[in-house]
Amino acid sequence: xxxxxxxxxxxxxxxxxxxxxEVIESVLSGSDTLAMLPTGTGKSLCFQLSxxxxxxxxxxxSPLLSLMQDQVEQMKVxxxxxxxxxxxxxxxxxxxxxxxxxxxxxxxxxxxxxLSNPDIREAVENLDVSLFVIDEAHCISQWGPDxxxxxxxxxxxxxGLGNPAVLALTATATKEVRDDIKNVLHFKEHxxxxxxxxxxxxxxTVEKVDTHxxxxxxxxxxxxxxxxxxxxxxxxxxxxxxxxSLLREKGIENVTHYHGGMEQEERILIQQQFLTNKxxxxxxxxxxxMGINKENIRFIIHFHxxxxxxxxxxxxxxxxxxxxxxxxxxxxxxxxxxLPLHLMEGELPxxxxxxxxxxLHESKSADELYSALQLSESQYRFxxxxxxxxSGNDPARQSQKIKQLRDERLRYKKEKLxxxxxxxxADSCRREGILRYFDEKMEDRxxxxxxxxxxxxxxxxxxxxxxxxxxELDWEKRLEKILMG
DNA sequence: CGGGAGGTATTTAGATACCTCCCGGTGCTCTAAT
Numbered sequence: 130x131x132x133x134x135x136x137x138x139x140x141x142x143x144x145x146x147x148x149x150x151e152v153i154e155s156v157l158s159g160s161d162t163l164a165m166l167p168t169g170t171g172k173s174l175c176f177q178l179s180x181x182x183x184x185x186x187x188x189x190x191s192p193l194l195s196l197m198q199d200q201v202e203q204m205k206v207x208x209x210x211x212x213x214x215x216x217x218x219x220x221x222x223x224x225x226x227x228x229x230x231x232x233x234x235x236x237x238x239x240x241x242x243x244l245s246n247p248d249i250r251e252a253v254e255n256l257d258v259s260l261f262v263i264d265e266a267h268c269i270s271q272w273g274p275d276x277x278x279x280x281x282x283x284x285x286x287x288x289g290l291g292n293p294a295v296l297a298l299t300a301t302a303t304k305e306v307r308d309d310i311k312n313v314l315h316f317k318e319h320x321x322x323x324x325x326x327x328x329x330x331x332x333x334t335v336e337k338v339d340t341h342x343x344x345x346x347x348x349x350x351x352x353x354x355x356x357x358x359x360x361x362x363x364x365x366x367x368x369x370x371x372x373x374s375l376l377r378e379k380g381i382e383n384v385t386h387y388h389g390g391m392e393q394e395e396r397i398l399i400q401q402q403f404l405t406n407k408x409x410x411x412x413x414x415x416x417x418x419m420g421i422n423k424e425n426i427r428f429i430i431h432f433h434x435x436x437x438x439x440x441x442x443x444x445x446x447x448x449x450x451x452x453x454x455x456x457x458x459x460x461x462x463x464x465x466x467x468l469p470l471h472l473m474e475g476e477l478p479x480x481x482x483x484x485x486x487x488x489l490h491e492s493k494s495a496d497e498l499y500s501a502l503q504l505s506e507s508q509y510r511f512x513x514x515x516x517x518x519x520s521g522n523d524p525a526r527q528s529q530k531i532k533q534l535r536d537e538r539l540r541y542k543k544e545k546l547x548x549x550x551x552x553x554x555a556d557s558c559r560r561e562g563i564l565r566y567f568d569e570k571m572e573d574r575x576x577x578x579x580x581x582x583x584x585x586x587x588x589x590x591x592x593x594x595x596x597x598x599x600x601e602l603d604w605e606k607r608l609e610k611i612l613m614g
Numbered sequence: 615c616g617g618g619a620g621g622t623a624t625t626t627a628g629a630t631a632c633c634t635c636c637c638g639g640t641g642c643t644c645t646a647a648t
Contacts, residue, residue: 192641192642193641193642194641194642216642216643217642217643217644240641240642240643241642242641242642242643243642243643246643271640272640272641276639276640276641277640277641277642279642341616341617364638364639365617365637365638365639366638366639367618367637367638368617368638388639389639389640389641390639414639414640415639415640416639416640416641436639440640464615464616464617465616466615467615467616468615468616468638469639470615471615471616471637471638472638472639472640475638476639476640507640
């Protein structure tokens, strides 16, 4: 088959980007495929073109509603009408109608939660699915075991679909995480297509500061002196808000905050304004990022460091997609370690909660369990998921098993955190450190590599400011469309 | 665990010092009430 010809006919492009052809060839050969391609490679083209060249339907599992809506919308702009997103944006009658005529669609976007619903499963199991795509597949490993356990059911769901070929797409996954993904999805004969995670145009800097106030002062300096669009990451919603308003008080314009506690509409609006250069700096929690396709982000500052090197790489990887020089700066104090540790521990159930749950879950409702054991949502989900795995055992044994699982998970997360902290404290090249973590070797050092290699932020090339504000997109209509489906 | 808010004591009427308490991220979906 002449893939180039198909590319030209279907998309009007004359050449593939790096990795795309290889992925499509693997998918068309019928093998399961795990593709790790750098951000901005055009991963969705891989499953779209493959879909056109295969007989049956394509199911795409996506972690975020906004991501799904966006992809469907983009496909519709390109005159692909046979794409639909099945999610909670649909009203009950809309959902019912969509399920009745699901066979009429070629590309079906869906969340792992929705896909686990028995009615939906029945509907999709009647389809003729030729490709099962998992977008942002690292979520399986990053979120599956506690935050979003439905990710762990995808292997079973695949079986129900008649074992179609799988395409798992991600930009950052260590070898360990890739193995995890393959296990959960029950990979059979497969190809792994892995490209380097190195982003040569992003310089890496870690700055140790003595106090919290010292970090704030540094942040103000950077926000005032760095040009171009940037994102500042925080691990607290309150601080993201406070620092955004402090920066505005200091005369820095077009700054706002963004986090998961805000209204969906407001979040979409901020993304749009950032994309069109009406906002320059976003003070955000980790909620900001996935699905942000902005070419000219010039800097990413971490006011709080990420809880793993993978997450860090995802976050800084949003900079410099246009290939121009960009900066990643971590500001840290030794005291910063307590917050992520605390968050990790609070996410999983404590001993007494495990024991209580094991004893009470059969006689009490979910609401009663929540209040009797003072459970958070993620603690409840963890317990609810694993209590069934050991239902044959006596309560003491059951509790012991669940505690073991919790300890393992906690250890796993702490190890990731420790790798991040060690990396920040290291006195050897930062780029080499990251590449080593991903089992890569550095071939060729870029000129502006990292602070250890002699790079100083003050020498950062002054960029052409993206002064040009992109003409008013009709965001209100867009917003309405996204919200109304 | 650390930072911020708010209260109290101290010392002398506005401000500082110290204590205690509280809070802290990521997203999906369903249901019930409006």
